[in-house]
Amino acid sequence: MIAIVDYGMGNLRSVQKAFEKVGEEAVITSDPAVVQSADGVLLPGVGAFGDAMFHLKQSGLLEAVKNAAKHGTPLLGICLGMQLLFSASEEHGNHIGLNLIPGHVKRFKGKFKIPHVGWNELQVKRQHPLLDGVGKQEFVYYVHSYLVDPTDRNVILASSEYHGEVPAVVSYKNVHGAQFHPEKSASTGLRILSNFGKMCREGVATV
Amino acid sequence: MLTKRIIPCFDVKNGRVVKNVSFLTNERDAGDPVELSAYYEAAGADELVLLDITASVEGRSTMMDIVRRTTEQVFIPFTVGGGITSVDDIREILKAGADKVSVNTAAVKNPKLIAEGAKRFGQQCMVVAIDGKYDRNKGDWEVLIHGGRTSTGMSVIDWAKKAESLGAGEILLTSFDQDGKKDGYDLTLTRLVSEAVSIPVIASGGAGSKEHFYDVFTDGKADAALAASIFHFKETSVGEVKAYLKKKGVSIR
Known part of the structure; x- marks a missing residue:
């Protein structure tokens, strides 16, 4: 069973329905607990x-998420949830x-449209069970x-191109993140959620 | 590379799609917005817009049921618009599973709605819909509200900039001059708005052929294009439009 962490932010129903699918x-x-x-x-x-982070x-969910990660439970952060896995962010100060993956969160900078909204191509850089069956284009x-x-x-x-490289999928031990919304990414996104579900059931902790 | 988005849109009244979507009658219930949404996802639509044109209270709760059912079956982003006047309305729709809401008249009357919605639920879910009509005397486009029945005297470009500064995540721009004519989007208006703001602009009104999509993505500088009847009446399909755009070198999913 996968726990979708409800800390009062975000559209959780879509993710749940995608797993159900x-x-x-x-x-x-x-x-x-x-x-x-x-x-x-x-x-x-x-x-x-x-x-x-405040919520x-x-x-009391911060410690729970950290403990789960420490014990090797597969963890997947989506969008802001992925950014939270990193050490620190420059968003509004x-x-x-959570500091589960070393690194920072920074804002897009330049004279182009921000936010980065829409469908972008996923370029797989490294094979991983999470991206099983995700091909080119x-x-x-x-x-x-x-x-x-x-x-x-x-x-x-994996990454996408938007005025530079945008990290799309990250993985560090049992901690994973997707910058995009797999629950809104049609069959490609469902495939990734299905892969994550399989990893959870099998208890795979890949490095 | 980020792709241009194709967005089918349909009007929903009392839980049913208003225009008769003739091509689905054999396989699916064409009047059911959820079935139609699933059909368009399979056809390659990048997003969907559902406009609730119901006036009654009962109709609203029917619409919420549709949003919930759509979330169970559709795995691309969808926006719900129509009759949203408060932060509570926005919360209810997002909680049911919609990804974005679009606000039009209510935002003009109460611009704070954009700021409050963006603050509580994030900029990404606030789509500000603007209906614009060209005013020859002024040589500028004016914002219309109440489905085009009321003039505001406000410039479309000024309002788009203001909406952005208040926290709009995207602008859904409909040309009242072109809407329903099927002879192309208003390219000048779309380009002017797209250049005036740094958030994505969805062009709407006037799609009649696959070439019109090409024009609005190139000359019009639109980030996305919305269309209704051209898809519903199978004058062309999402797949056909996308294949054409791809061939012409437009970045498409």
């Missing part, structure tokens, strides 16, 4: 980084993140104004 059981929960005992943890999120702390749906800058670029499994 691919035959994976997922519950929306704000109970730290449920998060810690789940086979997999999904950290969603839209909105601002600082607010999200995670207040609800400086905020400390597959597209995923993004909507974000900030992007991650991992200290070790090897954690980037």
Whole structure:
């Protein structure tokens, strides 16, 4: 069973229905005990980084997510949920993140349209069970104004191009992130969620 | 590379699609917005817009049921618009599973709605819909509200900039001069708005052929193009439009 962490931010129903579609059981929960005992943890999120960290702390879910990650439970952060996995963000001041993957979150900079909204091509850089069956010329749906800058670029499994490289999928031990919304990325996104579900059921902790 | 988006749109009244979508009658219930949404996802649509044109309270709860069912079956982003006047309305629609809401008249009357919605739910879910009509005397486009029945005296470009500064995530721009004519989008208006703001602009009104999509993505500088009857009446299909655009070198999913 996958625990979708409900800390008061984001559209959780879409993620749950997407897991249901691919035959994976997922519950929306704000109970730290449920998060810690789940086979997999999904950290969603839209909105601002600082607010999200505040709500995670207040609800007692921050420790639960960290503990689950420490114990090797597969964790997947989506969009802001992926950014929260990193050390710190410059969004509206400086905020400390979960620090499960070393690196920073920074804003897109330049004279182009921000946020980065729409379907962009996923370029797979490294094979990984999470991207099983994801081939060339597959597209995923993004909507974000900030992007991650991992200290070790090897954690980037796939990226897209938007006025530079945008890390799309990251993975560090059992901690994973998708900058785009797999639950809104049609068959490609469903495939990735299905892969994550399989990893959770099998208890795969890949490096 | 980021692709240009093709967005089918349909009007929903009392839980049913208003225009008769003739080509689906054999296989699916063409009047069911959820079935139609699933059809368009399979056909390659990048996003969907559902406009609720119901006036009654009962109709609203029917629409919420449709949003919930759409979320269960459709895995591309969808926007719900029509009759949204408060932050509570926005919350209800997003909670049911919609990704974005579009606000039009209510945002003109109460611009704070954009700021409050963006603050609570994020900029990404606030689509500001603007209906524009060319005013020959002024040589500028004016914002219309109440489905085009009321003039505001406001310039479309000024309002688009203001909406952006308040926290709009995207602009859904409909040309009232072109809407329903099927002889192409208003390229000048679309380009002017797209250049005036740094958020994505969805062009609407006037699509009658696949060439019109090409024009609005190149000359019109639109980030996305919305169309209704051209798809519903199978004058062309999402797949056909996309194949054409791809051949012409436009970045398409």
